[in-house]
Amino acid sequence: MSDPRPNVVRVSDESLVHARGLVKRFGDFAAVDGIDVDVRRGEAFGFLGPNGAGKSSTMRMVGCVSPPSAGVLRILGMDPARSGSRIRARLGVCPQVDNLDPELTVRENLTAYARFFGISRRVARQRAAELLDFVQLSDRASSRVEPLSGGMKRRLTIARSLVNEPEMVLLDEPTTGLDPQARHLVWERLFRLKQQGVTLVLTTHYMDEAEQLCDRLVVMDGGRIVAQGTPRELIERYSTREVVELRFPVPDQGAYGEKLAGVGERLEVLPDRILLYVADGDEAVAEVHRRSLGPSSALVRRSSLEDVFLHLTGRTLVD
Ligand SMILES: Nc1ncnc2c1ncn2[C@@H]1O[C@H](COP(=O)(O)OP(=O)(O)OP(=O)(O)O)[C@@H](O)[C@H]1O
Numbered sequence: 272m273s274d275p276r277p278n279v280v281r282v283s284d285e286s287l288v289h290a291r292g293l294v295k296r297f298g299d300f301a302a303v304d305g306i307d308v309d310v311r312r313g314e315a316f317g318f319l320g321p322n323g324a325g326k327s328s329t330m331r332m333v334g335c336v337s338p339p340s341a342g343v344l345r346i347l348g349m350d351p352a353r354s355g356s357r358i359r360a361r362l363g364v365c366p367q368v369d370n371l372d373p374e375l376t377v378r379e380n381l382t383a384y385a386r387f388f389g390i391s392r393r394v395a396r397q398r399a400a401e402l403l404d405f406v407q408l409s410d411r412a413s414s415r416v417e418p419l420s421g422g423m424k425r426r427l428t429i430a431r432s433l434v435n436e437p438e439m440v441l442l443d444e445p446t447t448g449l450d451p452q453a454r455h456l457v458w459e460r461l462f463r464l465k466q467q468g469v470t471l472v473l474t475t476h477y478m479d480e481a482e483q484l485c486d487r488l489v490v491m492d493g494g495r496i497v498a499q500g501t502p503r504e505l506i507e508r509y510s511t512r513e514v515v516e517l518r519f520p521v522p523d524q525g526a527y528g529e530k531l532a533g534v535g536e537r538l539e540v541l542p543d544r545i546l547l548y549v550a551d552g553d554e555a556v557a558e559v560h561r562r563s564l565g566p567s568s569a570l571v572r573r574s575s576l577e578d579v580f581l582h583l584t585g586r587t588l589v590d
Pocket residue numbers: 297302320321322323324325326327328329
């Protein structure tokens with residue numbers, strides 16, 4: 272039976288992005304090497320991975336600006352090869368690098384963009400006012416783009432991606448290069464968008480961003496998906512409850528690796544620290560002291576997606 276309340280957004284399990292065996296090749300090199308993805312309506316879905324993992328190449332295929340080399344891809348139930356412009360009309364795109372027009376004012380950047388979607392001047396002005404309010408830039412409406420901070424430009428790019436009232440917004444590294452305060456403001460706005468029923472698809476190499484924003488995510492490395500699930504599921508599956516970060520007063524942390532054998536479930540020796548994967552961090556620190564190892568610092572923290580990535584690939588997300 273259809274929903275009698277016409278204005279209610281029905282969150283269903285319909286896939287807005289459906290990919291099977293998706294491949295993107297540049298010559299002989301597969302930047303995306305056969306991935307399967309389903310993004311459901313209303314969720315925030317993330318591609319987490321280091322530089323070069325294939326996240327942007329995937330986003331460009333989903334955004335219908337770069338054709339797949341192989342595999343099946345359906346966006347909003349349609350085939351990008353046949354219906355690219357119809358799909359793009361219902362998508363919002365926030366590219367990795369802000370490409371705002373520096374000659375125009377903040378407001379004009381929105382109204383000019385609205386023209387690409389055939390939106391009337393009157394509606395565009397009204398929508399621009401609403402969107403500038405949403406991204407907290409109303410007081411900058413008449414200023415030029417140039418002097419805006421990085422965070423403001425990012426928020427304006429996000430506002431621009433919403434001009435056509437899209438069902439799904441693609442955000443390629445939405446907060447890369449921003450300071451912590453600016454990042455939090457962007458996250459908060461994106462969270463509100465999700466609450467309004469807009470589906471978000473984002474790429475990031477920040478594990479805190481993925482944990483804060485994403486309902487589900489895939490971890491990518493070398494063009495492949497190495498794990499997928501909710502942030503909590505991934506941490507439970509691939510890491511321990513707590514992690515102890517130990518630093519020793521010598522350059523070679525590796526020398527201490529052997530002396531820590533048997534403390535916790537697993538350890539990772541990084542150039543600048545040793546990570547102990549344990550159920551109980553305080554107990555592990557006590558054991559380190561019982562062995563008279565004398566670390567210069569011992570920090571106990573909860574496991575994160577960074578630990579998941581390290582476990583799956585042997586590398587950190589941001590090298
Ligand atoms: N147009 C292109 N021609 C050739 N190689 C490319 C092209 N675009 C991307 N690549 C390569 O494909 C791989 C994946 O790039 P991609 O930009 O998709 O990764 P990413 O995960 O988004 O990383 P980043 O965070 O650096 O954007 C990289 O090795 C990159 O050099």
